[in-house]
Amino acid sequence: MSSDIEPNDDMILEVRNLSVSFSRGGKQMKAVDDVSFTVAAGETLGLVGESGSGKTTIGRAILRLLPDANTKAEGDVRYKKTYLNTLSNADMRHMRDRLQMIFQDPLSSFNPRRNVEDIVAEGLVIQGRPASERKSRVEAALSAVGFDPASVAGRRPHQFSGGQCQRIAIARSLAVEPELIVCDEPVASLDVSVQAQVINLLQDIRESRNLALIFISHDLAVVKNVSDRVAVLYMGRIVEIGTGPQIYERPAHPYTRTLLEAVPVVDATHKIEPDGKRTVMPSRNRPEGGCAFRSRCPRASEVCAQNVPTLQPAPRGQMVACHHPHDEPAPGMAA
Amino acid sequence: DEQAVSGGEMTIIAGSDIKSWDPAITSGTFPGGPMDQLDAVYGFLVYVDLEGKVQGGMAESLTSDDAVVWTLKLRPEVKFTDGTPYDAEAVAYNWKRTANPDTLAPAQPFVSSWIDGVKIVDPLTIEITLPTANRNFGSTLAQSAPFVGSPAALEAAGSDKAAIKPVGAGAFLFESWDQGISLSFKRNPDYWDQPRPYLDTLKFAIIPETNSRISTVVQGGATMMAGYPYQFGANAEAPGVATHEIPIPGLYRAYFNQKAGTFTDHRAREAFYHAIDPGRLMQAYTQVEGYVIPTNYFTQASPFYDPTYTLPTYDPAKAQELFNELAADGKPFKMKLVTYTNSDLKRLSSYVQQVLSAYENVEVELELVDQAMLKPQCQTQVNFDLCVDGGVLVANGAEPIISNLLKTGGVDNWGQYSSEAMDGFLAAANATMDETEVKAAYANVQKVVAEDLPLYIFGSETRFLLLRDNTGGIVPSNGGILQKQYLYVCEDACAAE
Amino acid sequence: MTDIGNMPAFKPGPNAKLGDIVRHAMPWSSKLKLPGATPFEMLAAIFLVLLVLVALLVDFVPGLVSPKLPYGDFSQLPEWSLNGLLGTDDIGRSIFSRVLHGARTSMMIVAISTTIALVSGLLLGMLAGYYRGIFERGVDLFANALAAMPSTLVVLAFVAVTGPSVVTIIVVLGIFDIGTYARVAKAGVISQSNRDYVLAARAMGATDGRILLKEILPNLIPALTAVMPTLMAGLIITEGSLSFLGYGIPAPAPSWGGMIASSTDLLSRFPVLIVGPVLAIVLTVYAFNTIGDYLAQRLNNRERES
């Protein structure tokens, strides 16, 4: 079904038909189901979706960071000319200076027993760089995220605030000079005031180094700000993918619209009229067969229960996996 | 015995369990030991009384005029509890069984030496003709083969010792045995000597801890335990409790290995005697001062005591000299002391080690083994230099213990001591009924002991019972084992002395 | 030993805290860094430090007699002198000297057994926690089997085989603690593996060996040190029980359990003589347990904060 996505050399990353399933207590659970997308050099792809929709799993599957024990991953991940999924562990290790990751909880992504320079230098140590080179690159990376290397020297991660920690995490990734960074909810644990700093920092770095980013977040406003293109995930499948304006201004998938409607807007000019129906949304368990969203979908029909919708071009150019896509502006959006 | 009353129950505390009911396998003379438990079921055929005289038990008498021909008279109408008669046939059967090497009886060498001279005169009379005169035949028999089991029961068990059922004609009937915990007997209603036994129930309780044993008696949880006054301390004065002396002196001794190792050299044995102050050693052992230290095998209380021949005395300078001499000869004094894990013995051995270690050219190693492993290690494997057996060895009436200890190949001769002179004097003492000849022979024995130093003799003591003061009918036999048929529970404190 | 007479006078007022008194009496104790420790914990730490010092330096204590040679008469009651402080034992040795030398015996057993257990437990636990699967099952099985066997009994059986020997005791006791260390290490590895820093290291291209040794291992140390004192206290108790039963350290080496056993028999006549060794073992176990609790509490707090 994704054969229409041609191998494209502008795209530094291509994910094709990626499926990941976890086995738990004998049961197989498909966390990612046949996902395909590409990322161009210097481009930011936003991944949004509710909790458990498989965002993190996709990010980790690309970087081959999923646990081996109970995981089964299928599909191709091509980085430039290399198929990452077929590399040996040793070869993959060599790729790691080009592909990096930033985690949601910066503090827990640092070894509490290390000091800041060691943390930032770790990738370089693993890559076997000489000490002198390490020192200069660590300093450069720390300066790039706005630290005075001398003043942070020797300090431990817990002596820094959340925003500072996230900046150190970015420095750690930058030190190895990667070409693509997967950012897994990098600002979710941060306060608004700090979140802005980190987002700005990521944007600056992206521009100055022509970095490609995969930016995972459940905050649609943040994703809108940072992304060139956005993929909306629902239960392990991409339900809509397109450029930011396409998705935000004319969302075609009913789920995308639900998400957009739910975003709390900083607008106190009028009181929100609460939705009077207070019944809970029907269970969020995946229904058997058909479109996974149909149990929550106001537009669901017979066909939704029978056929799994595939990604199709929507009127505004984005791709949407829906039998009944919308073609009107987003709620609250001017046409 | 006047006020003896029937009924009641007594519990004798034992230190360890018996291993089988085989009447041919007996050892130990201490109350609570295996012989004590076998006595309840089998009863003594003959026994040695406090004066050292052989008395009739299940038998009426054992007598001889010339020490060569002995007549055993049995009592009429005695029956084993399985109904078979306790007659000459049964006794002879048991002796034959003991003489058979397959039975593995300790008394096998003794019994087999005269088994061919056994003649059944009538169902109640046996005549034994010894190959050589043995004035101590009766006491030796009482000590080493006193029990007679029902031939039918023994026959039934075949070669499987564990399968032997306790069927005797003794005062009590075996009731139950809880391995490692307790044994229980009930009155034999058909006992020949009515109204004895007096007790309805007799029990043995196995309690390993000395303190626990003492408290148990003090609290009335058991009737009696054997021990020494130093162990009882103030508990002997507790209400309801009495002590009872069994006035037969015993020897504390240790075996020198004379087959191999340091002590094969006479100087080493002598040095050992010189090196340790036996008075202090006894004090360390018992934590009580003022023991009289025996000067030879026979103590002052013994009719055979001869002050002429004495063992070497404490003389550290001399000891050091000998140790140096040994070292100079390339035979440095290096010994392994083996004993079992009893706290008194631990103390004793630690003291020996401590004292010897203060000398130069001396090395002492201790090995504490399980009580059950002591005999195998010392007797069978002869794997020691000095082996200390616990408790005292009853030395009344010289035989059979003295021969067992000192004769070449004697069953208790763990040190493998062997001396023709000694063997000759021991035989001479046995061969005559003449008291002066006996005395002369034993004087020579003491001379050889003082010269050869076959054993390390360091103390003597009599054994005591700690018992409830309402215990009556205490009739010791063979140096300490109470005859169960006489025991009774009295109303007042009849045991208090 | 410091001369008590030379200490400056210090009169604890009614409101003086135990901690002040301790700090005053032992000025160096404030250098012992135990953040947030109560006075009892300080005392316990000081006690353990002293114990280790005693174990190392007992031979150099001036005036202290040998623990193997007679000092006075048998079973002498305590008197006011260095060697007679706790009385003499049943064969006249100084109990005080034996208690101090017993500390060396106990500390040596504790140190070596713990090293054995810690190294093997750590290795097994890390493999089990990191690779899970068959490793984990094997290690669990091993730990369960150890837990299902009464350790004292097994040592008894071993002692029956090899004869009483320090080596046997140390090794068997060490083996019995492997299970616990392995469990703690395993749990630690599993919980650390769930932290993102392990993933971050993988993302940097770290090998399993590097992750285990350089990333995870240092973070296991707090949990391991927190269980260590408690296990050490257990070792002291087990060693004491064995020596008490007569299967422990061979004589004449001084051991607390053996000393208690020998005073037990004479308890009705010389009850005071049991005080020294009992106090030694109780205080030591108390100190180990207290420090163990302190470390566990700190670990808890740290985990809660993070």
Added chain:
Amino acid sequence: MLNSAMPYLRAISTRLLTGILVFLLVTFSATALSSLAPGSAAQLILGDYATPEQIAALNAQYGYDLPIWQRYLSWLGDLLRGDLGVTLFSQQPILGVVLERAAVTFEIAFLAMAVSLIGIPVAMYTASHPNKLTDKIMRSVSTVLLAVPTFVIVVLFSYLFAMVLRWFPATGWAKLTENPVANLWYVALPVLCLSLHQTAYLYRVARNEFVATLQEDYIAVARARGLPLSYILFNHALRPAMPQILTVMGLSLTYMLAGSFVVESYFAVPGIGWTILSAVKSHDIPLVQAILSLTVVIFVIVFMLVDLGYALIDPRVKVS
């Protein structure tokens, strides 16, 4: 309902499987060890005058000369046939002996456990008033109690209560079924000695667990709702703290079964602790094996019960 029972069944069967493996491991080690020990049963049965040949012959008769694994297999075979044999000397059926003595040990262990349960309410109280005087006192007391090894407690208590004060019997036993009153009297000291340590241990674990539980968010919620402290303790804190307490109780039960030999041999109580000790000494290997097997079986059962307890207490637990 069958569906909801399935996970339990699976959890129990995996436990059982582990249990069986542990059982095999432990009993095999026991066989191996016993065959290495010096001396032999034959030696003890035949007495001190047996020749090495006779001993060897009897060993052959008992099969003690076979290689370890063969001996082990034949023992296993006998076990599967339900034939545990008889004790070496008294020829009692081992099964009966072991069960009877296990009952004694169980009684002591259970009573000690029951006594130690008073640690829980005390823990509840002190945990809800942390760092108050009672808490401090109880903590110190329990630390001190934990520091006194059982053998020291046994020595001191038997000296004090049996020798000096004579309140309780120094040794002995009366069967519960035959004389319950006497049984209580005999059981008092052993139980006291065992439970002291136990109570302190349980108290500490329970206190720490309650302190931790009381810091949970849902306790804050309950407090915010103005619920009284006692209500919160019993209705909200007790159950969450139970799994940990249960684990400790399970561990202690096995500890008490295994660690009972000092207590039992000192008080001459006919339980399995003392029995195994004397059986080891007298090389009664079938008896040792039987007791060890029982210990493992108990261990497995106790932990299965603990698991089951988790499932009963904690509604979230379905499969281990």
Added chain:
Amino acid sequence: MDATLASQPVLSCTAMTCEMDSVSGPLQILQDINFSLDTRRALGIVGESGAGKSMLIKAIMGIAPRGLRTIGKIELDGQDLSSLKPKQRAKLIGRKVGIVFQNPMSSLNPFVQIGRQIEEAGCIHLGLSKTEARARSIELLSFVGIPDPEDCYDYYPHQFSGGMKQRIMIAAALICQPDVLIADEATTALDVTVQKEVLDLLQTIQTERQMSMILVSHNLGVVAGRTDEILVLYGGNVVEYGPTSEVFRNPRHRYTEALLSAMPAMDQPAHTRLRTIPGQPPNLANRPTGCPFAPRCASAQAKCHEVMPAMAPGVHPGHRFACHFPLAEIARPASSDSAHVE
């Protein structure tokens, strides 16, 4: 102020300060808090993490951690809470205030059936009988939109999703028919779509039951359309307090304004640079002498570093802020959708 019945506040705090000892000296966790909540009104409390939002709620509820000293007056329904004994106080609050906490996963006791957890406060405070309590909890369960309330009564918390748990928490908070409902970050841990459902539910209940409500959040968007008044906390101080629409439309304190513009908005194009607030929130152990925000404020003057600004009234009635150099009042039509026009 005249005490007419209409403006009688349900809950008010006057000059409330909370202090706590720490290793580095006493911490002023909250300083001089004043606010009052009228009946049927909703108050939003916003601020960064560590600003003291939860502490404020806990201090009011009397469940602050050990060692916290609360000075000042808290009045509930006209009754001064500090004059009550702890037990009475707990009972009063338990009856009059319902509370929903941040983490639905940990706020429900996993060991107790949810029905019991809902009704227990009712049984204790109102003396409801078992059957009454059961009936009422089932009614509440269906009221908060839990399907099959009869069955759910006996379920355990783990059988519900996060959003459902939060609804159950709401039901439990309503059992005593409280006058005030407090939601402390009640939706932070939830997905956006679920957050909307829960917020809608809270708002509906508040109006239906004519309760007062306090909505605590660090997300300005959450309180924006759903509250009447808003209280902005910064480092334990109230920096701005006033009608929600006023504060959002025309923030006067520079912190409030900075916070608002730091948020990425849905109406900005991609890659818009966001405004940042440099520096970090104040260290409570070592507060700056002047305005707590001064070290991070772009327009701070010397005075700001020296003098602590007092709360000053703004133009709009009820709008107060603590800033020496507040932002200018912008005149804009009161009700307009112009915010959405680019």
